[in-house]
Amino acid sequence: xxxxxxxxxxxxxxxxxxxxxxxxxxxxxxxxxxxxxxxxxxxxxxxxxxxxxxxxxxxxxxxxxxxxxxxxxxxxxxxxxxxxxxxxxxxxxxxxxxxxxxxxxxxxxxxxxxxxxxxxxxxxxxxxxxxxxxxxxxxxxxxxxxxxxxxxxxxxxxxxxxxxxxxxxxxxxxxxxxxxxxxxxxxxxxxxxxxxxxxxxxxxxxxxxxxxxxxxxxxxxxxxxxxxxxxxxxxxxxxxxxxxxxxxxxxxxxxxxxxxxxxxxxxxxxxxxxxxxxxxxxxxxxxxx
Numbered sequence: 001x002x003x004x005x006x007x008x009x010x011x012x013x014x015x016x017x018x019x020x021x022x023x024x025x026x027x028x029x030x031x032x033x034x035x036x037x038x039x040x041x042x043x044x045x046x047x048x049x050x051x052x053x054x055x056x057x058x059x060x061x062x063x064x065x066x067x068x069x070x071x072x073x074x075x076x077x078x079x080x081x082x083x084x085x086x087x088x089x090x091x092x093x094x095x096x097x098x099x100x101x102x103x104x105x106x107x108x109x110x111x112x113x114x115x116x117x118x119x120x121x122x123x124x125x126x127x128x129x130x131x132x133x134x135x136x137x138x139x140x141x142x143x144x145x146x147x148x149x150x151x152x153x154x155x156x157x158x159x160x161x162x163x164x165x166x167x168x169x170x171x172x173x174x175x176x177x178x179x180x181x182x183x184x185x186x187x188x189x190x191x192x193x194x195x196x197x198x199x200x201x202x203x204x205x206x207x208x209x210x211x212x213x214x215x216x217x218x219x220x221x222x223x224x225x226x227x228x229x230x231x232x233x234x235x236x237x238x239x240x241x242x243x244x245x246x247x248x249x250x251x252x253x254x255x256x257x258x259x260x261x262x263x264x265x266x267x268x269x270x271x272x273x274x275x276x277x278x279x280x281x282x283x284x285x286x287x288x289x
Contacts, residue, residue: 033061059185068151069144071184072165072174077255080105081116083132087124090132094118095207096269096280101162103175104136110172112164115139139164144173152181205280211269214242214276221264225283229262242276260284 037058044054079097081090083106094102102116114136124130140163142151155161155178167173201213202224212221218229221241229244238244245266246252249259253268253276260266267280 033065036061056185063148063181063184066148066184067144068142068146068148068163068165068176069173071148071180072144072176073180074174075109075172078103078172078175079256080109080112082106083113087132091121092207094121095205096267101177103139103162103164104132112139112172115162141166142176144168148181148184151176152178155181209280209282212241212279212281214240214245214279216241218244221281225264225281227263229264241279245279246276 040049040054040057043049044051049057079093079099079102081093081102081104083104085093100118102118103112104114104116105111106113113133115138116132116136120135123135124132140154140158140160142154142163142165144165144167151163155163161178163176164172165174165176201216201220203211205211210224217239218241221227222229229241238247245259245261248261249257253259253271255268255271257268258265259268263284265282265284268276269278269280271277
């Protein structure tokens with residue numbers, strides 16, 4: 001039998017210098033998530049990576065330990081469409097919330113029968129005989145425990161952008177979108193409500209109401225609507241309409257909440273970080289006697 005060629009099974013030559021070997025022995029590689037993140041911080045300090053790159057890499061590392069339940073929109077805050085409502089009511093809800101996808105339920109909200117794409121409603125204008133039910137797309141259900149890495153892979157593979165999250169008892173716990181997952185890596189993604197400050201803060205809507213940024217100065221709102229908004233307590237001073245309305249409501253506003261103050265009706269359209277980003281505002285209609 002032929003002899004094996006000498007050196008065939010010999011490991012590749014270790015070309016590390018003695019100093020490199022000593023350094024690696026004294027400072028071994030990271031063996032935990034925390035140490036790995038510390039290594040990224042050191043890499044930034046040594047100008048090996050930029051700040052944005054470090055934050056994204058940290059997001060990827062942290063996401064490995066996160067589940068759908070960690071970042072989902074809870075069921076209590078989900079915007080859903082009732083299949084039994086007429087088309088005008090459904091259109092108004094789509095316009096008010098400005099989402100691109102809506103879970104649709106029948107009877108109980110737990111009974112989600114599909115997902116409606118807002119753009120599909122345009123088909124009703126060309127073919128009024130169509131039924132909303134015919135426009136529904138299948139809903140995807142995932143458990144709260146599903147890892148975000150696996151969920152992102154599923155989103156990419158199936159081209160779905162939204163999934164319904166269910167708890168251990170099979171009940172609807174919330175929903176999660178591909179944007180929710182990506183934000184764990186790249187940070188908050190600007191959406192249709194996030195308009196640059198230099199582009200304005202009060203916008204007219206087709207139904208003769210207005211969309212008003214929560215950061216809008218109170219004086220500007222007073223001028224725009226010919227009102228005199230101010231707090232009940234003269235010692236309280238607020239610069240923005242969001243701060244004033246939150247104070248008068250007495251709690252952190254939630255999406256969909258309504259509040260009337262100083263001759264104006266406010267509907268909370270969008271919140272971020274406990275602050276109102278956008279209101280829907282209209283003059284309070286006089287009550288008939």
